[in-house]
Amino acid sequence: MPFDRRWSAPTATALGLILFTQQALAQAPIETPPVTVTGERPSRSLTVPSFDDARRDIERTPGGVGIVPAERIRDSRAVTVKDALDYVPGVFAQPKYGQEDARLSIRGSGLSRNFHLRGIRIMVDGVPMNLADGGADTQELDPLGVRYIEVFRGANGLQWGAASLGGAINYVSPTGRDAPRLLLRADGGSFGSAGGQVAVSRSLGPWDFWLSPTYSRSDGYRDHTARNYLRFNGNLGYRFGDNAETRFFAGVNHIRQKIPSSLSRSRTYSDPRSTDPSSFAKGTRRDIDSLRLSNRTTFRFGDDELTFSAWYHHKVLFHPLSFGIVDNVSDDGGGSVRWKGTGMIGGLKNEYVVGANLFTGVNVNKTYINSNGHRNGLMNHVDEHSTNIELYGENRIYLDPTVAIIVGAQFNRARRRLEDKFLSNGDDSGSKTFTSFNPKIGVLWQPRQDLQVFANLSRASEPPTFSELNPNANPGFANLKPQKSWTAEIGTRGKWRGIGFDVSLYRAWVRDELQLFVVPGSGDGGFALNADRTVHQGVELGLDATLFEGLATPAAGTKDKIDARLAYTFSDFRFRNDPVAGNNQIPGAPRHYLRAELRYSHPLGFWFGPNIEWVPQGYYVDNANTKAFRTRSYALFGARAGWTFENGLSVFLDARNLFNKTYVSNTNARPVATPVDQLYNPGEGRAVFVGLEFKW
Template sequence: MRPSLSAALLAASCLSLPAPAPAWAQEATAPPIAVPEVSVAGSAPSLTAPDAAEAALRLRQVPGNVTVVPAEEIRARAGVTTLRDVLEYAPGVFAQPKWGEDTRLSIRGSGLARNNHLRGVLLMQDGIPLNQADGSGDFQELDPLTFEHVEVLRGGNAFGLGGATLGGVLNFVTPTGRSDPGAVLRGEAGSYGYRRAQAALGVASGAWDGWASLSTLSQDGFRRHGEGDSRRFNGNLGWRITEDVETRFYYGYNHIEQRIPGTVTRAQALSDPRRAAAGNLLLDYQRNIESNRFGNRTTWRIAPGAVLEAGASYVHRELDHPIFQYLDQRTDDVNGYARLTLDGSLGGMRNRLVAAGTLGLGTYDSRRYVNNGGHAGRLTYSSTDRARTNTLTLQDTLYVLPDLALVAGLQLGEAYRASRDRFLSDGDGSGSTTYRFANPQLGLIWDITPGVQGFANLTWATEPPTISDLTPLAARGFSSLKAQRARTVEVGTRGRQGGLEWEVAAYRASIRDEIQLFDPTGTGATLAQNADRTIHQGIEAALSWTLLRDLAGVDARDSLTLRQAYAFNDFRFDGDARYGDNLLPGAPRHLYRAELRYRHPAGFSLAPNIEWVPQGFHVDNANTLKTNAYAILGLRAGWDFENGLSVFAEGRNLADRRYISSASVTTVAAPNAALFEPGYGRSVYGGVQFRF
């Protein structure tokens, strides 16, 4: 283990603090008091849509680092548009805004070579995949205002959901008519032409409930040529057929128009951060999406301790994407899953068995044209692409002691990728390939106390290439890429004692055939190819500590809480023939965020915050060019009134620091390489919400 990782491990291990247990006393001499009979009625929790508390309890059965982000951390703020805003205190998740609502997302170093959109993390909404069947995806169809909570299952900790990638799964769960009844009207405004509105309604009656949200977002963007507009609808309808059977139907619609300012040189990003790339202006780079998503989830409690879940979805997307070519793509994805959970005993010991299967089928009609100033010109490419990804998972958790569980699992998978070239004037670039894999898992969960857990696991993950990896824009033909294979060992702890909550994990992933960018011809045209051996290791630590209570006086019930998240990322080549042990480009070695929040029981809160990257990250395999180090300061405030009215405001980058938020990666970067995307300057957002 490298000295820097050892030191970071030692620092992060000092989180567990003892706290006295509460005690209760009962008067034995008081005379009995007659209490009138009271009838209490309430709705049973949803079988298909567990709330944040239920999700946190369920994820305690995972032998690795997982996080639940509740809606309160999202809705009580203004200007929350990207995954960086949603997941800022989920350590190990590197989510940096690029333009509009797009984000560079990497979890434990996943998808570092993916300069556009997403690979290596499975996005789900209400348990239904948002990614395409080949594993690719993006973030523009996510509406943070519709999240009841977000589940972060890093790496192999998504094993039980069928996740087979290095980064794991992000599951965005929407409210129901029972969990979020009533109506909400919300409006926000802020810097750089930011305007947002939402209307939401939740109702429940008898066996039925429904919830729906309609939102609009418009912004000019910090950078020139960064304006965007979107309209989104999300809704679900639930039917409690019997006490033990519930089904829920989902529908989502997105209409998004977004211009792209592009990447610039490091000097340009730091001297004139609002500028757009000249080529993006000339060709009017855009990314416009219209999508419809239909889904269903059904849960059946077959018997005590036996639950069967099943679901299916269909997503149709239309993408118009003028870049250096004009991309026109129509996609259809069908997904299905089934999961059987059996809670019982084995040999007199408590036991949980989970058997699950997932199915993903995708068909993509892709065309490329000459880009004439944002309009389609002459056809240059046409293909019909198909993808299939299926998994079968078996996982058993056996409590060999009342407080110690052993976990063992096996995941079998098959992935098919094919492209049929329909533009043959420049040759036939058709091809297909099939990947088959087996991912075992071993783990343990130790309930040290009722509020403290330790965990460890050894998990394998396999990541087949996406269609775009296999059919690169920079070359003709169908690539012969291997699937990326990772073996990850992880150990950590999570818990709560008194005013202290924490989650800490250390991990090391040994990877073969990582999908990285290389320049095989030496011409500067980078392609996705397999590296030999790479290592991803690091530490994820989150801490929330209530430092003081009753600051305003005895029984004032106000509080001061320090919340922190730290990630140490050591991602590198392992004896590569060309790059030796160089660091992999695309993620900082250290990322620290902190917030000091004062809360008053009258509903007022105030929270200064900081984001600190003490060292810039490399943007090329050769480690010749880096981003800059930075620290940015912010301030958040809000007031929840008793009549359902809430007001909130947020200031970001208050010192107007110039910094680089995100960067594309390459093999060897020249000093003037246009790879960098500046971070937002000083900005202020405010909003008002009325719930009734």
């Protein structure tokens, strides 16, 4: 199906950049892509790749990917998933308040959900953090506990077994082989915010360890949004010679978060710090205590690697809401095996990855009457059982040193079974089994070391989560179909005259898109449905460049400079000839989203610069596209500054929303909105944060 004319300008822009880059470099000699060196130094971890190795590996993907080093997170306030991923094109991350219930969406995944995300595989050190039914909560992700974060948009997550519209995100921990021996951090600022981190690491012969507790608190910008987060992350590794290593990981979260109500549109823009009185009366909050344990063991055979993983995730959720208290205890676990290898086929270089994942889990889900934030009488009790078996493989064969053809596929069998233990309100018991086969084909052309052009076509299939299969709006096990999609993608990345660029264009044809609508305070818990046909298409553009050098210090090797970075995402998500919604836009995300920053850096160590977050056009909150209820456009101006000293000490200042703009950061969605619907969550007002960090 051809692109409609609404897409023509962004498409032409991105295609023009691709063609321009190719023409500009056409006369350059062809260089062979970098060759992986066999055998790493013993000081490096086998189970956790270094940042440089991870970057080289991810850049061989024929599609949209990104990698964020810790240094780009730690020089500002780092609390939310937005703080960590805001400059990754294609990622839309907007918290409701503080860190609670962020909408995390890639290529329009889970747009109707601004809680308990769906459509993205969230991993920590290569093992899933999602519950076995596919849902996940970003509150358990600590941006201060990473060495880097990998983002695989869409089908590019297949190399981890994921076959979803959104793809996969992998939070990767430091180890005792690459982290400072001691790290101390303290930060604080507006809204009574304060936090700190202590991290210690050692490498002692074959052993190494990294341990890091972090603490974060805030009174919150809005009423009833105070939070206290205490986290611990760590790992212990043992090296069996040069070619084998095992590593044990642990993560602990103690999260206490008060949550306000969403607001009506008029109240959002007139009184953004307020909340509904029921938030106080019902003691609404989300308290999480969780434990995550995992192991990765890697064996190296020349250039090949065999990795076994196992994990266990225990989570206790106490969640008073206006209609009742959600009280969950979940236990999830699984195992995986993954083989990465190289070889020759018919005289051609060949690289491949094959693997298998097994997820299983049970969520004991109870709902109580809410009596001033305390349990008072059981309203519902169901046990939710999930099992997933995934088999996947991806093969890359080089037709010559510059052109690779990639083929892959994933087979998934997912079973969802619900046992109703509280039959006085009807029997919701049921079970469903979903099977899918998801192929992929792609091409990667690398005419020189600093230029790549890629394309791929892939299928994804996503079974419903339990919050969709049993949302309490209607009795019984919901008769929902899995969400299915075909996505075509083209793009390019590389460097030209010092400008780093990353451009992807995609179009996804989606069938039975899953939408979940929750009505706060209604007592029904919400309802889910399958849309018929929808289309998700867009442009993802990232730029990173040094604009000027030697402005005040022209001497070679000591030049000051001005750097710029930009992440722009164009999103066009629409229904296709829907009997009710027609060709309306799918609500929940802006069509244009831009983050940009300039930074001046001096050889003495200080730096400063302005930044902007710009949404030039508001977005709809209902399928009916009611103009009266769409959000307003906004531009948020900020500034950051810091100084890195030679003794390991660094300081930063992070000023946000300098003009105190009132704006909507996150919304719920409806089939048809009304003036009284509380759908809107205001973003934070003017804020200033400062921090100090010491590394040794």
